Amino acid sequence: MELSTMGESGGGGCCPPMDLMRSEPMQLVQLIVPMESAHLTVSYLGDLGLVQFKDLNPEKSPFQRTYAAQIKRCGEMARKIRFFKDQMSKAGVLPKDSLENGTHIIDLDDVEVKLGELEAELVEINANNDKLQRSYNELIEYKLVLDKAGEFFSSAHTSATAQQIEIESQQVGEDLLEAPLLQQDKSIDSSKQVKLGFLTGLVPREKSMVFERILFRATRGNVFIRQTVIEEPVIDPNSGEKAEKNVIVVFYSGERAKSKILKICEAFGANRYPFSEDLGKQAQMITEVSGRLTELKTTIDAGLGHRNILLHAIGDKFELWNLKVRKEKAIYHTLNMLSLDVTKKCLVAEGWSPVFASNEIQNALKRAAVDSNSQVGSIFQVLRTKELPPTYFRTNKFTSAIQEIVDAYGVAKYQEANPGVFTIVTFPFLFAVMFGDWGHGICLLLATMYLIVREKKLSSQKLGDIMEMAFGGRYVIMMMSLFSIYTGLIYNEFFSIPYPLFAPSAYDCRDASCSEATTIGLIKVRDTYPFGLDPVWHGTRSELPFLNSLKMKMSILLGVSQMNLGIIMSYFNARFFKSSFIPQMIFLNSLFGYLSVLIIIKWCTGSQADLYHVMIYMFLSPTDELGENQLFPHQKTVQLVLLFLALVSVPCMLLPKPFILKKQHEARHQGQSYAPLEETDESLHVEANGGSHGHEEFEFSEIFVHQLIHTIEFVLGAVSNTASYLRLWALSLAHSELSSVFYEKVLLLAWGYNNWLILIVGIIVFIFATVGVLLVMETLSAFLHALRLHWVEFQNKFYEGDGYKFAPFSFILTANEDE
Numbered sequence: 001m002e003l004s005t006m007g008e009s010g011g012g013g014c015c016p017p018m019d020l021m022r023s024e025p026m027q028l029v030q031l032i033v034p035m036e037s038a039h040l041t042v043s044y045l046g047d048l049g050l051v052q053f054k055d056l057n058p059e060k061s062p063f064q065r066t067y068a069a070q071i072k073r074c075g076e077m078a079r080k081i082r083f084f085k086d087q088m089s090k091a092g093v094l095p096k097d098s099l100e101n102g103t104h105i106i107d108l109d110d111v112e113v114k115l116g117e118l119e120a121e122l123v124e125i126n127a128n129n130d131k132l133q134r135s136y137n138e139l140i141e142y143k144l145v146l147d148k149a150g151e152f153f154s155s156a157h158t159s160a161t162a163q164q165i166e167i168e169s170q171q172v173g174e175d176l177l178e179a180p181l182l183q184q185d186k187s188i189d190s191s192k193q194v195k196l197g198f199l200t201g202l203v204p205r206e207k208s209m210v211f212e213r214i215l216f217r218a219t220r221g222n223v224f225i226r227q228t229v230i231e232e233p234v235i236d237p238n239s240g241e242k243a244e245k246n247v248i249v250v251f252y253s254g255e256r257a258k259s260k261i262l263k264i265c266e267a268f269g270a271n272r273y274p275f276s277e278d279l280g281k282q283a284q285m286i287t288e289v290s291g292r293l294t295e296l297k298t299t300i301d302a303g304l305g306h307r308n309i310l311l312h313a314i315g316d317k318f319e320l321w322n323l324k325v326r327k328e329k330a331i332y333h334t335l336n337m338l339s340l341d342v343t344k345k346c347l348v349a350e351g352w353s354p355v356f357a358s359n360e361i362q363n364a365l366k367r368a369a370v371d372s373n374s375q376v377g378s379i380f381q382v383l384r385t386k387e388l389p390p391t392y393f394r395t396n397k398f399t400s401a402i403q404e405i406v407d408a409y410g411v412a413k414y415q416e417a418n419p420g421v422f423t424i425v426t427f428p429f430l431f432a433v434m435f436g437d438w439g440h441g442i443c444l445l446l447a448t449m450y451l452i453v454r455e456k457k458l459s460s461q462k463l464g465d466i467m468e469m470a471f472g473g474r475y476v477i478m479m480m481s482l483f484s485i486y487t488g489l490i491y492n493e494f495f496s497i498p499y500p501l502f503a504p505s506a507y508d509c510r511d512a513s514c515s516e517a518t519t520i521g522l523i524k525v526r527d528t529y530p531f532g533l534d535p536v537w538h539g540t541r542s543e544l545p546f547l548n549s550l551k552m553k554m555s556i557l558l559g560v561s562q563m564n565l566g567i568i569m570s571y572f573n574a575r576f577f578k579s580s581f582i583p584q585m586i587f588l589n590s591l592f593g594y595l596s597v598l599i600i601i602k603w604c605t606g607s608q609a610d611l612y613h614v615m616i617y618m619f620l621s622p623t624d625e626l627g628e629n630q631l632f633p634h635q636k637t638v639q640l641v642l643l644f645l646a647l648v649s650v651p652c653m654l655l656p657k658p659f660i661l662k663k664q665h666e667a668r669h670q671g672q673s674y675a676p677l678e679e680t681d682e683s684l685h686v687e688a689n690g691g692s693h694g695h696e697e698f699e700f701s702e703i704f705v706h707q708l709i710h711t712i713e714f715v716l717g718a719v720s721n722t723a724s725y726l727r728l729w730a731l732s733l734a735h736s737e738l739s740s741v742f743y744e745k746v747l748l749l750a751w752g753y754n755n756w757l758i759l760i761v762g763i764i765v766f767i768f769a770t771v772g773v774l775l776v777m778e779t780l781s782a783f784l785h786a787l788r789l790h791w792v793e794f795q796n797k798f799y800e801g802d803g804y805k806f807a808p809f810s811f812i813l814t815a816n817e818d819e
Contacts (some may be wrong), residue, residue, distance in 0.1 A: 366625020
């Protein structure tokens with residue numbers, strides 16, 4: 001199967017048509033590159049993206065390699081770029097897109113100098129801004145302390161003055177008010193009076209109660225505390241985060257108590273600020289703080305404006321610098337995989353490349369030598385090896401998603417038959433068998449067409465994980481929706497409603513008694529409905545048994561067909577022994593192939609034979625007469641022959657391979673027949689992984705047991721896999737019944753109330769149920785079951801999937817990777 005190469009296939013230039021059945025022929029190449037052109041050569045090969053380099057220095061640690069210093073240098077530049085990205089993200093500055101080709105114009109040394117200058121300037125701006133912001137936040141808190149504590153002292157002074165006047169009116173000359181907050185007796189000696197000190201500040205609100213309790217215990221109750229709640233959160237100068245705080249005023253007596261209070265304030269993160277008891281000084285301090293706040297705000301805004309200008313300048317070149325640094329780092333990582341020759345003037349590289357890319361690689365080597373002004377050209381040569389090559393399938397945007405589905409099971413071995421060729425068609429078709437409804441298929445198609453029409457714009461955007469998966473598989477979903485429309489037309493279901501699209505129904509009522517379309521009373525009055533299920537069968541009492549029979553038999557036919565395809569593919573994948581192919585085909589088709597033929601005959605003849613009875617008694621009583629269950633002449637004889645072939649095929653699957661292997665082993669030790677094995681891929685694989693097997697012990701019993709397990713697995717798997725395909729029938733019926741329930745119990749029920757409000761609610765519920773359950777959950781369910789049928793029932797017949805994927809050095813992959 002050949003398709004023309006499209007946008008996502010690896011490599012540039014003119015390529016031969018890609019063969020999806022087998023992986024690309026690969027070759028191990030050796031490149032001998034002069035030192036002066038090595039960097040540019042690797043760069044051009046990275047643009048080409050068709051060489052997978054081998055590490056020729058596996059014994060060296062990353063720090064012992066030739067270009068460790070350059071990688072460290074690129075890593076430091078990458079750190080600066082990440083710092084710029086973080087700063088731009090915080091400031092809401094988006095980097096501008098830049099052309100990838102611009103990376104060849106700029107020099108890495110210039111980028112390094114520029115990044116260093118910009119980082120130093122930005123760090124200095126940030127440091128100054130942090131200092132200013134901290135001072136600004138401290139002044140904000142200080143202003144709050146002045147306001148709240150001032151209110152407290154002012155109210156205390158007013159209260160004390162009023163109290164003093166009242167006392168003077170009652171007891172003239174007794175007590176005089178000497179301090180705003182402390183009433184003292186004049187008769188007491190001034191030397192014996194106790195002077196109270198106080199501290200003001202802010203404490204986090206969640207710690208305020210604990211703070212007050214600790215102060216009380218530490219000073220043994222010799223403190224007086226007043227707290228005032230601040231309504232709005234404030235920015236803490238130390239952490240820079242918003243926090244809810246209370247203004248506190250703590251009165252104490254003595255230096256010892258003051259020392260304890262200061263330590264407790266520090267432990268609780270309470271910020272302290274100076275405060276004057278004098279009302280005049282308070283007003284002066286408030287004026288000074290307000291003026292400084294205005295000045296700081298102007299300075300901070302100017303600094304942020306300069307910072308934004310700098311970040312926009314960085315954003316203009318950010319993508320270009322980022323891509324340049326990542327490319328250079330990737331180049332030096334690749335150069336570290338190369339080895340120095342004995343003269344230390346050339347680098348030697350080895351790697352895998354597709355055969356078709358030889359000319360492109362050589363052209364890149366020549367171009368690099370010319371552009372670097374090298375006096376000596378690079379040498380390109382193909383090496384002979386017995387090592388198993390990597391697997392490379394050239395795909396496009398249509399086939400890449402299907403290939404990913406196959407690779408998720410296992411990467412094909414080199415030149416192994418690729419199940420993706422058949423999966424392109426069989427996967428969406430089996431999905432549609434379970435999802436068949438042309439109304440739901442149209443909804444799925446519309447959603448997919450939106451992704452396809454806007455694929456250029458969406459491909460450059462960062463989508464969520466689920467949306468990214470849906471966008472990557474947009475063409476698979478498109479095929480699934482098209483096949484769903486096709487099978488929906490066969491089932492004649494549009495949101496579970498049948499429509500006579502192609503012709504009127506072939507059946508009609510005999511009289512009025514069959515108005516409810518029961519099984520009795522329908523007669524055929526026209527030609528058979530030309531395509532799909534006759535609409536009259538929907539809603540009849542016989543609908544479910546009829547659809548049961550139809551979909552169950554169809555599932556068996558599809559399952560047996562796909563399993564036969566898997567066995568045929570095993571013939572093409574077999575390297576040594578194709579002897580198991582014929583017994584496997586005979587066993588499967590003697591039983592389930594025969595059942596498929598009986599189903600087709602019954603459909604064509606309209607026979608009422610019971611196929612369950614036929615298949616059961618084919619084993620239990622093969623010599624009994626079939627009677628009314630006979631579908632064709634000499635059926636009993638045919639069944640006896642098929643049963644005999646099925647029984648004989650089991651030892652034929654078991655015995656030949658162990659004895660042939662033993663004979664080949666004996667001949668190999670005699671030096672007679674090892675030459676043909678060198679021509680096979682499996683011999684290369686065995687040679688590469690296990691070395692020469694000329695001296696290995698041959699365990700006949702181990703080989704025999706191994707083949708016995710495979711034989712039992714196939715025999716039991718033929719039965720279980722056929723039964724597994726009945727999930728096509730089960731999920732199809734479940735989808736149809738769910739759709740009918742939503743239509744009848746939601747939409748029609750709401751319609752029957754003749755109330756617009758109930759009807760609108762019913763329509764909304766129906767839409768959400770259809771989208772959420774049928775178009776999302778059922779789609780996912782059918783997808784997973786189709787995946788299982790391909791991975792287990794189909795691919796296990798022939799697909800080993802124990803290879804490794806071709807991973808070329810490519811700047812396209814480097815650009816798509818996150819740091």
